[in-house]
Amino acid sequence: MELPAEQEPLPLTVAVRALCAFTAKAGDLDVRFTPAPTALEGIEGHAVVASRRGTGYQKEIALSGRHGELLVRGRADGFDPDKGRLEEIKTHRGASALARQPANHRALHWAQAMVYGWLLCARDGLEQLELALVYYDIGSRQETVFTQTLDAEALRLHFVQRCDAYIAWARLEQAHRRTRDAALAVLRFPHADFRTGQRPLAEAVFKVARAGRPLMAQAPTGIGKTIGTVFPLLRAMPGQQIDRVFFLTAKTSGRALALDAVATLRRAEPDLPLRALELVAREKACEHPDKACHGESCPLAEGFYDRLPAAREAVLAVPVWHREGVRRVALAHSVCPYYLGQELAHWSDLVIGDYNHFFDLSAMLHALTQLNGWRVALLLDEAHNLVDRARLMHTGELDQLSVRGLRHTVPKALHKPLDKLNRVWKALNASESNDGADNTYRVLPTLPEELMTAVQQAATAVLDHLAVYPTTVDAALQGFLFDALHLGKLAESFGAHSLCDLTPSRDGRTSVLCLRNVVPAPFLGPRWAVAHTATLFSATLQPLAFHRELLGLPEQTAWIDVESPFERRQLDIHIARDISTRWQHRDASVAPIAALIAAQYTERPGNYLAFFSSFDYLDRVAVAFEAAHPDMPVWRQSRRMSEPEQAAFLARFAAGGRGVGFAVLGGAFAEGIDLPGDRLIGAFIATLGLPQVNPVNEQIRRRLDALVSRDTGSGFDCAYLFPGVQKVVQAAGRVIRTPEDRGVVHLIDDRFAGAQVQALMPRWWGLESEPAADSAE
Numbered sequence: 165m166e167l168p169a170e171q172e173p174l175p176l177t178v179a180v181r182a183l184c185a186f187t188a189k190a191g192d193l194d195v196r197f198t199p200a201p202t203a204l205e206g207i208e209g210h211a212v213v214a215s216r217r218g219t220g221y222q223k224e225i226a227l228s229g230r231h232g233e234l235l236v237r238g239r240a241d242g243f244d245p246d247k248g249r250l251e252e253i254k255t256h257r258g259a260s261a262l263a264r265q266p267a268n269h270r271a272l273h274w275a276q277a278m279v280y281g282w283l284l285c286a287r288d289g290l291e292q293l294e295l296a297l298v299y300y301d302i303g304s305r306q307e308t309v310f311t312q313t314l315d316a317e318a319l320r321l322h323f324v325q326r327c328d329a330y331i332a333w334a335r336l337e338q339a340h341r342r343t344r345d346a347a348l349a350v351l352r353f354p355h356a357d358f359r360t361g362q363r364p365l366a367e368a369v370f371k372v373a374r375a376g377r378p379l380m381a382q383a384p385t386g387i388g389k390t391i392g393t394v395f396p397l398l399r400a401m402p403g404q405q406i407d408r409v410f411f412l413t414a415k416t417s418g419r420a421l422a423l424d425a426v427a428t429l430r431r432a433e434p435d436l437p438l439r440a441l442e443l444v445a446r447e448k449a450c451e452h453p454d455k456a457c458h459g460e461s462c463p464l465a466e467g468f469y470d471r472l473p474a475a476r477e478a479v480l481a482v483p484v485w486h487r488e489g490v491r492r493v494a495l496a497h498s499v500c501p502y503y504l505g506q507e508l509a510h511w512s513d514l515v516i517g518d519y520n521h522f523f524d525l526s527a528m529l530h531a532l533t534q535l536n537g538w539r540v541a542l543l544l545d546e547a548h549n550l551v552d553r554a555r556l557m558h559t560g561e562l563d564q565l566s567v568r569g570l571r572h573t574v575p576k577a578l579h580k581p582l583d584k585l586n587r588v589w590k591a592l593n594a595s596e597s598n599d600g601a602d603n604t605y606r607v608l609p610t611l612p613e614e615l616m617t618a619v620q621q622a623a624t625a626v627l628d629h630l631a632v633y634p635t636t637v638d639a640a641l642q643g644f645l646f647d648a649l650h651l652g653k654l655a656e657s658f659g660a661h662s663l664c665d666l667t668p669s670r671d672g673r674t675s676v677l678c679l680r681n682v683v684p685a686p687f688l689g690p691r692w693a694v695a696h697t698a699t700l701f702s703a704t705l706q707p708l709a710f711h712r713e714l715l716g717l718p719e720q721t722a723w724i725d726v727e728s729p730f731e732r733r734q735l736d737i738h739i740a741r742d743i744s745t746r747w748q749h750r751d752a753s754v755a756p757i758a759a760l761i762a763a764q765y766t767e768r769p770g771n772y773l774a775f776f777s778s779f780d781y782l783d784r785v786a787v788a789f790e791a792a793h794p795d796m797p798v799w800r801q802s803r804r805m806s807e808p809e810q811a812a813f814l815a816r817f818a819a820g821g822r823g824v825g826f827a828v829l830g831g832a833f834a835e836g837i838d839l840p841g842d843r844l845i846g847a848f849i850a851t852l853g854l855p856q857v858n859p860v861n862e863q864i865r866r867r868l869d870a871l872v873s874r875d876t877g878s879g880f881d882c883a884y885l886f887p888g889v890q891k892v893v894q895a896a897g898r899v900i901r902t903p904e905d906r907g908v909v910h911l912i913d914d915r916f917a918g919a920q921v922q923a924l925m926p927r928w929w930g931l932e933s934e935p936a937a938d939s940a941e
């Protein structure tokens with residue numbers, strides 16, 4: 165790969181925090197639950213400290229300075245001109261946590277204060293400066309202040325030392341960036357030609373990257389969406405100065421497709437200087453699940469930052485950092501593979517991870533993007549999952565029963581706050597019951613402030629306890645803490661987009677408190693704004709307005725409905741208009757559905773999948789089918805199948821095989837599986853896939869009715885119809901996988917004949933919309 169002609173060093177810019185994070189971290193990794201205040205509490209803490217200072221106190225002072233080609237900039241928390249003191253303010257919760265703060269955390273804070281100190285000395289020509297670390301306890305509202313006075317020259321030397329360490333690395337990075345961009349600017353499509361639909365998709369991705377807009381791309385299976393989106397975005401990187409591409413998926417299978425796409429590019433261009441990283445979840449990467457993530461507990465956390473540079477260099481020697489490769493290097497250098505993966509995100513061009521990595525409340529890739537000012541581009545695979553996944557990320561719950569259970573296992577010191585929490589909770593249950601409906605699910609009109617306070621107080625007590633006993637690994641206690649802190653964060657931004665509800669236990673003595681997100685748009689909107697461009701792609705993104713509104717995508721989001729490579733004649737579609745799968749007609753539907761499956765199988769023996777809305781419905785039809793047709797092979801999906809069991813289920817769909825697999829809509833076999841040719845020749849889909857009507861879904865329907873614009877749809881459409889039909893289309897999409905496939909789909913319910921439902925089906929199915937005899941509702 166040739167280097168570009170221009171070899172002058174480009175100017176480098178770094179934020180003070182990022183500079184120190186890179187150059188001043190040493191010692192153990194320590195990510196134990198510390199009494200971390202929420203973001204809002206942090207802001208309020210800073211404001212309280214500032215309000216206690218004199219009138220001349222300066223807040224948020226923008227400072228910058230150069231060393232060689234490196235520009236360092238940031239905002240110092242405060243300067244007290246009366247005392248001549250520059251302050252770095254940190255908020256915390258609980259005195260014991262501060263007392264046990266790891267030395268390397270304190271050293272990092274000092275490093276930041278010293279860099280700001282030099283920038284201020286240089287700006288104002290100071291010869292000496294007092295520096296202060298101000299630790300503000302948001303519980304007691306007390307400050308603990310550490311100070312030191314340093315000469316300007318000492319601060320300058322410290323600054324130069326940091327900058328030199330950073331520049332050495334940054335130059336290597338700059339060289340990689342030049343080489344990468346030169347290669348990507350002339351990157352060729354790795355196949356001889358584009359498939360049908362693949363070129364317009366690639367062009368659309370390239371155009372929105374140039375325009376800096378999001379794109380929703382509905383593109384059928386089989387056109388090569390992954391390479392059709394990865395390739396144009398990589399091509400756009402140099403021109404748009406995109407620092408990183410994040411390929412985000414809902415499932416592990418999506419990550420494998422992205423890694424395949426990288427492998428395909430690399431086969432065509434073996435020297436492609438592109439660093440691709442696979443990020444995995446902690447539970448999949450952790451080598452010591454029985455330990456906690458700090459040096460006192462886990463050997464791979466001890467001395468992590470001391471060994472990190474060598475591990476990082478070893479990884480950089482290979483271009484693709486997939487899970488196994490990262491693990492090998494990590495273990496060879498005795499560092500944690502999970503946290504090594506996180507560190508590598510700094511140095512990757514293409515990061516392949518989960519939606520959570522960019523969208524959840526503490527998303528690592530989002531935080532890094534903001535901290536480093538990266539220009540990033542997002543690719544979201546199987547994006548029809550994002551509404552549900554985003555709701556889950558922004559939903560939290562706490563079960564009173566498990567809180568009561570803690571009382572028997574935790575040390576005495578924690579009894580008092582847990583008892584108080586239970587008392588407040590009990591009173592809330594009783595007061596709600598007195599309001600009328602007893603022992604029923606209910607939505608609270610506002611956040612239960614007293615209960616939320618008691619939850620946070622109990623969480624603080626647990627945090628303090630863990631700070632004193634850092635090697636404690638009590639899964640139940642950790643689980644409570646995680647849930648309580650998550651609820652606290654959600655409470656900060658609680659609003660109409662979410663429900664606060666109580667679900668009583670069967671005996672009515674306890675309840676589950678839930679902050680349940682319904683419309684994730686307010687959470688996701690700011691995330692789209694951070695990204696230069698984003699492409700959301702899936703085979704089922706209809707209706708556009710539903711996804712755009714619920715995901716908070718901006719108005720200027722582009723849309724493309726990519727032509728299918730498949731033809732109408734490849735797929736026979738039958739609508740069983742004489743069968744109703746409505747709840748009240750389920751019993752009557754069982755025998756006709758079994759007969760329909762048998763008739764199709766007899767007419768054309770082969771492999772089929774029959775989908776149902778629930779395991780209960782699946783079992784009833786499967787039992788009837790097996791009783792009436794014992795000669796026809798049947799295999800059933802069961803609840804909570806392990807990965808080997810799922811693989812065995814799929815292995816039954818051998819080429820040339822015969823039998824009927826019974827599965828649930830929305831389950832493991834209804835999406836993301838590929839059974840081309842005669843491995844699958846038909847599907848039966850019973851019900852419209854509508855979610856169950858229950859009190860929670862009804863509340864969601866009402867809330868959507870109130871919040872979503874009429875142009876998008878009614879509450880029923882958004883809560884039931886759209887998600888249901890999406891599952892149907894996904895399941896039916898298992899049948900035709902290549903332009904050579906032939907197959908049949910039986911849509912079993914009279915409502916499939918309705919115009920509103922048919923409008924949500926893929927265009928290439930060519931369904932003739934008929935006047936709706938019955939609404940889907």
Ligand code: SF4
Pocket residue numbers: 193446449450451452453455456457458462463464465500501502503
């Ligand atoms: S190996 Fe596991 S316990 Fe140890 S630091 Fe890594 S994630 Fe934490």
